[in-house]
Amino acid sequence: MTVSPIPRMVWILGFVSLLMDVSSEMVNTLLPLFLASGLGASALVIGFIEGLAVAVATVTKALSGVLADWSGRAKPLAVLGYGLGALSRLIFPLAMSLDQVVLAKAMDRVGKGIRSAPRDAMVATATPAAIRGAAFGLRKSLDSLGGFLGPLLAIAAMLVFAGDIRMVFWLAALPAAFAIFLLIFRVKEPVAAQAGKGSGFRFRDALRLTAPVRGVIALAGLIMLARFSEAFLLLKALEAGFSPVWVPLIIVALHAVYALAAWPVGIFSDRLAASGKDPVQVPLMIGLGLLAGAHLVLGSAQSAPVFLAGVALWGLHMGFSQGLLGAMIAATAPPALRGSAFGAFNLASGAVMLIGNTAAGWAWVSWGSAAPFLIGAGISVLAMGLVALRPRNAPQNP
Structure with a gap:
């Protein structure tokens, strides 16, 4: 069987994600330090800003997916979302007060919320069903590569600019600007995505997602409940003996493993489907087993080598799950409701993360x-049991 190459649009959208994630991580890596040392913010204020950012992004993710289905055009919403993120980069280095940082952070998270569902809907529409796992895995790999490079560039820039955080923030605007250029001038609206406008789409249809879509969202919610914020990894790193100076490199290591795993796992999933097997059951069970192992290792970690082993397992779990969950939504959602499905998926994931982080x-x-x-x-073991009992997906949507 001949395997189709991944469409050029998916590659470009992946590089757009990579560049924006580089920009985001250059800011986010240093923002707590900037708030505490530069603006005198307390830990409570910093936590409030981060919580507000998650809440804002969670709500806008759902709304943007519905709007993409209603309009039949995903690209303008993606441009708006990435554009807001790029504009926020110009506020951070100029901020002289906490309210200005809150404005920039909220603008960035609104942009992230707006762009996520339309971007994933474009990937789903542009990609043949036979290689959808590889396509979503590739996009996740490139996005994670941005999360790997961003903190490294931030550290390097801090050395070059003698610790001037504002100069690093200015530098972070460059990859964001290039991401917008690629999206506007190198990405065309997928033809199938334009079918929604005038095709009888009603806003209440977005609330009537099919049972398979709801099943994927429920499963994703359980996985997100088991995998809380990476902030807890950073706190555990201090217990394991890491110096605060090197703690940001934990995220670099995590994203490196994630980036290396996501695309090959997507290809593996497509090959399972081509051979007539369930494309997600085995990879997801492996991923959940890796997460359970990561939790057990990290929970008992008292030294740097053991802790790093747990981080590597966590990154592998991300590679075995995140791209597949996106491909599952694309496979089960009706084409006219893909934006709404991705929006609901992101909304549920964000809500569960808020609950899970609070409980953790x-x-x-x-x-x-x-x-x-x-x-x-x-919870990871429980999710493994549900995946093992899960009926195979219905045939994929074209």
Whole structure:
């Protein structure tokens, strides 16, 4: 069987994600330090800003997917979302007060929320069903590569600019600007995506997603509940003996493993489908097993080597799950409702992450640092059982 090459549009959208993630991580890596040392913000204020950002992005992700289906045009929403993110980069280096940082952070998260569902809908529309796993895996790999490069560039820029955080923020605007250029001038609206306008789409249709789509969203929610924020990894790194100076490199290592795994896992999934097997059951069970292992290793980590082994397992889990979940939404959602399906998927994931992070923090404070990891391992095993019992997907949508 001849395997179709991944469409050029998917590659370009992947590089757009890579560049914007480089820009985001250059800012986010240094923003807590900037808030605390430059603007005198307390830990409570920093936590509020991060929580507000998650909440804003979660709501806008759902709305943008519905708008993409209603209009039949995903690219303008993607441009708007990436454009807001790029514009926020010009506010960070100029910020002289907390409210200006809150404005920039909110603008960035609104942009992320707006662009996520339309971008994924474009990837789904532009990609043949036979290589959808590889396409979503590639986009996730490139996005994670941005998360790998961003902190490294931030550290290098801090050395070059003698610790001037504002200069690093200015530098972060460059990859964001190039991402907008690629999106506007090198990405065309997929022809099939334009079919929604005037095709009888009603806003209430977005609330009537099919049972398979709801099943994928429910499964994704359980996985997100088991995998809480990476902030807990950074806190655990301090317990394992890492100096605060080197803690940001934990995220670099995590994204490196994630980036290396996501695309090959997508290809593996497509090959399973081509041979008549369930394309997601085995990879997802492997991924959840890796997550359970990561939790157990991290929960008991008291040294740097053991902790790094847990981080590597966590990154592998990301590679075995994130791209596949996107491909599952694309396979089960009706073409006219793909934007709404991705929006609902992102909304549910964000809401569960908020709940899971709060619960993990409470468990950490109440029972010790090992508690959230042990609970996460248990939820991972439960999710493995559900995946094992899950009926095979219906035939994929074209």
